Amino acid sequence: MKEFNSSFLKNLSKTDRLLVDKIIDWVNIANEKYIEKFSFFLDCRQSKIAKQVLDSLKYKSYKFFGGYENAFRLVLGVFPPYIEINNNDFPVKGLTFTYRKCDILTHRDVLGSLMSLKISRECIGDIIIDEGKAIVFVVDKILPLILENIHKIGRIGVKAEVGIDLSEVSFEQRFSDISGTVASLRADCVAALAINKSREKTSDLIKSSGIIIDYEEVFSPSAEMCEGICFSIRGYGKFLLSSVNGLSRKNRLHITIKKYD
Secondary structure, X not given: OOOOOOOOOOOOXXXXXXXXXXXXXXXXXXXXXXXXXXXXXXXXXXXHHHHHHHHHOOOOOEEEXXXXXXXXXXXXXXXXXXXXXXXXXXXXXXXXXXXXXXXXXXXXXXXXXXXXXXXXHHHEEEXXXXXOEEEEEEEHHHHHHHXXXXXEEOOEEOEEEEOOOXXXXXXXXXXXXXXXXXXXXXXXXXXXXXXXXXXXXXXXXXXXXXXXXXXXXXXXXXXXXXXXXXXXXXXXXXXXXXXEEEEOOOOOEEXXXXXXX
16 A cells, blocks of 8 residues: 555544554555454544545544444444455453442543542443443453442442343433633634643643544644534533624623533
8 A cells, every 4th residue: 555645634643643553554454454453432523534545545444332322432444445344353342330310420430440440541432321321432441340340330229231222311411511712713712621631731731731622632732613513622521612702891801611521
């Protein structure tokens, strides 16, 4: 295969470049050795990068799958040409934790319990919270570790079973509203309100760790946002700039941010 030109991919981190190199290797292996390859779970931005690379290579025999239709976190499968691709080929398993309906668990509770077992985030896909149950998608190799060790999440007793039933699960996304005023729609201003930190500290955070704006990693605090943009900050969660509601008496912008629960 000819040398890959990645110049069209912008703002790639070191981790992103490693992903790009892996995908190129997987395409070569699938073509030459007829062996399928799978990634760990990719977030939306990584999936976008992966698709751009595969489309640039004009390689068609691939698929993204996260355990159910419309999943956010996805595993990439790169397959030999002309092979029939089946979802069952993917190393993705669904796991259901059940508990009393009067108890309440959050996405953060479940993720925290899994990661306390030293499981890396890339091994964990979507987590769906419903009344009395939490459904988690994981790479299959970590199933035994989870089944053996997780009998409580926080102080709540749970029963873990391999398998899922999505027929009665509500997929309604839950949000917490954050309202306030900002000097402008710069990334550091909006993000400072979202994570309840000063603009100066938020600016330093963006410069050092970046902010994901509509699935693109950005390191500029002055990047402009607008109504309807999704953004996320590592360690603080995912947000939506829901509305811009006019000016205050001091010419500051009233905005509403929704934090994904």
